[in-house]
Amino acid sequence: MKEIFVNLKRFEVPKRLGGICPIDNPKKWIEWVLEESIKYGLGKLQDIRVTFLLPEALIISAVEKLASYPPGEVKNLYLGCQGVFREDITPGGNFGAFTTNLPAAAARNLGCTWTIIGHSEERKDKLGIIERYDPSCHKSEMLKARAMQAINGIINDEVLCALKAGLKVLLCVGETAEERGEGPFDVQKPRIEAVLKAQLETSLQGIESETGAKKIVIGYEPVWAIGPGKTPPGKEYISFVSKTIKAIVKEKFNFDPVVVYGGGLKEENAKMIADIETIGGGLVALTRFTGEIGFEPEGLKNIITRYAT
Template structure:
């Protein structure tokens, strides 16, 4: 099974107001995206799971639009949420004191069965909060390690909250430019391995208790390569890191884990990524990066098709 995830970030705000939604009515726009996805057969690719992660305001209109189609037409197409709070609503305990936060129970009630957790933007937010109370967190390696451990601990609580509620999780992790360091790829490998291994050890703690009933996938984000003007990693680097992730998780936790490329699955790299044996899918943000920048459902279909064509080539190589 391959996993294609789409993170629709701030598509709940129109472009004229600073967001990226091309419509003044984001709710209507997401309904159109869901309808087009079904009609284009995006959920009907063999052995491909497709999940849209949408802002909280768009969850219900997206779910309602999907619900207008019978299950056989929806296929493996579903809607998930953008992270959950680290604590949850529980019967006989905390029933609702979660103002501004999205508990897993609320997301589940809205029909979400997947959540993206630990995205680099979420990690940066938590890091900034810690930095506000500990201004010296970046002064030395020891302080940075303590901050990273604290962030990973919070992320882990979110993962466990989602899985306990009955949700599957895409757990994102990756290394920054500073953590990767300079030099050749061989010189960088030990540093990257150490950073990711620490993130796995802390982020996946307790996850095995929910397997195999629930599912967790790793979204590998090379944070140093994300953004305008950045050079993305090549096939050799992605192959090394994704293989290393699987090996470390197997050795530390004793289970197999799917790894998807979280640095941006797009039309330009889809075939290449599909040909890497240790990559099990990808994370899409936008589908067009020039001209009318944004997300277009017909482009997503092309991306999935190219990814699968690379996958077939890899199988016959």
């Protein structure tokens, strides 16, 4: 089964408020997204699962919309949230004192089956907090490593909470330009591997009782290549990284994970990504990158069609 994740970020914010959504009402927008996706047959794909990762406020509307269709029309469509908190509600423990945070138990109860954790935007936010209150963290390699280890530790808490609540996890990892460093690719490889190893070994620590290939997918994000005007990695680069991720997880945690390309699956690179043996899918965000950028179900259909053929 190939995995296509659709990260809708805050795409429900309308254009009049600075967002990209063509519809002012977010409930109507997510219903339209799912209606169109089902119309294009994305719920009946062979060997491809499509998971929409949603802002919390859209989850219930999305669950209700999918439930209004016959099961055969939506059998390959799933819903997830955009992260969970590092602590959770537990019987006999915290009953729900999580103002502003989304506990995994709440996400599961809303109807989610997946969550994304460790996305580059989440890692950047957490690093920004550390840097704000401790600007010295960039003054030495040791301090930088300690900051990143702290972030990986928080992500590990989130992963464990998600798994214990019954959610499946898309765990994102990847290197920044600074971490990759300068020089030819062969010189960069050991540095890339070291970053991925540190992220994976800490972020997945303690999952032994909850693990399995069906519960955890690894999303590779080349952070240095994400954003307008950036040059994405080629087939050799992605092949090396995905093989490395699989080897690290297999050696440390004894399962072979599905690895998806998280640098942005699009029409232009979908065929190349599909041809990489160690890649099992991708992460989609925008479907239109030039002119008036945006997300459209038709564009999603085109990306998946390109990937599948």
